[in-house]
Amino acid sequence: MVKIAPSILSADFSKLGDEIRDVEKAGADWIHIDVMDGQFVPNITMGSLVVDAVRPITSLVLDVHLMIEAPERYIEQFANAGADYISVHVEATKHLHRVIQLIKSCGVKAGVVINPHTPVEAIRHVLEDADLVLVMTVNPGFGGQTFISSAIEKIEKLHSLKEENRYSYLIEVDGGVNEETIAQCVQAGTDVAVAGSAVFGKQDRKAAIKMLRSKAE
Numbered sequence: 440m441v442k443i444a445p446s447i448l449s450a451d452f453s454k455l456g457d458e459i460r461d462v463e464k465a466g467a468d469w470i471h472i473d474v475m476d477g478q479f480v481p482n483i484t485m486g487s488l489v490v491d492a493v494r495p496i497t498s499l500v501l502d503v504h505l506m507i508e509a510p511e512r513y514i515e516q517f518a519n520a521g522a523d524y525i526s527v528h529v530e531a532t533k534h535l536h537r538v539i540q541l542i543k544s545c546g547v548k549a550g551v552v553i554n555p556h557t558p559v560e561a562i563r564h565v566l567e568d569a570d571l572v573l574v575m576t577v578n579p580g581f582g583g584q585t586f587i588s589s590a591i592e593k594i595e596k597l598h599s600l601k602e603e604n605r606y607s608y609l610i611e612v613d614g615g616v617n618e619e620t621i622a623q624c625v626q627a628g629t630d631v632a633v634a635g636s637a638v639f640g641k642q643d644r645k646a647a648i649k650m651l652r653s654k655a656e
């Protein structure tokens with residue numbers, strides 16, 4: 440069954456603790472945390488302090504999506520704050536293989552992320568080391584954007600490479616995932632679906648997650 444990972448970017452930050460408890464009660468599997476630096480992407484969001492604050496209030500997996508230049512500078516900080524997964528963009532570092540090893544050496548699962556214009560070939564040689572591959576279905580930087588469906592063939596490709604080579608990574612999709620788009624993602628091989636506005640943007644989070652799961656089946 441697909442895991443649902445609400446992105447706190449769309450939560451009400453004036454009551455972040457309550458928002459996280461609410462989606463946990465509503466059946467969320469993971470909590471997705473979008474870290475943006477105003478350089479790699481135009482927006483600035485949150486740092487490791489937020490991961491630190493969230494860690495004691497939930498037992499859900501904390502899935503940290505780093506949209507920052509040279510992420511190798513901050514891996515230890517996010518690991519110490521309690522991240523379970525740390526994902527870095529291939530477009531943001533000169534030494535992707537080294538960053539993956541660094542994440543793992545901190546005892547954290549390592550994810551690699553590709554932007555909508557980036558082909559799977561760009562991460563081909565780190566797939567055997569990755570615990571997670573995150574396929575962006577919007578240009579990173581903001582919540583509430585429209586799903587880019589050309590990314591579906593990349594999910595299919597990652598799924599078949601995984602089967603052929605017995606790789607162990609999970610496939611995650613992020614951006615514009617909602618009740619209209621989740622089915623095609625899951626059909627293509629998605630294991631984890633990030634949903635920001637499709638969960639936090641709704642009053643009834645339990646109904647929202649239930650709807651996503653039912654459309655995914």
Ligand SMILES: O=C(CO)[C@@H](O)[C@H](O)COP(=O)(O)O
Pocket residue numbers: 446448449471473504506577578579580581582583584613614615616633634635636637
């Ligand atoms: O990483 C990002 C955006 O850069 C995402 O995680 C968004 O926060 C997802 O929001 P929705 O598109 O689901 O509203």
Ligand SMILES: [Co+2]
Pocket residue numbers: 446471472473504613633
């Ligand atoms: Co994200």
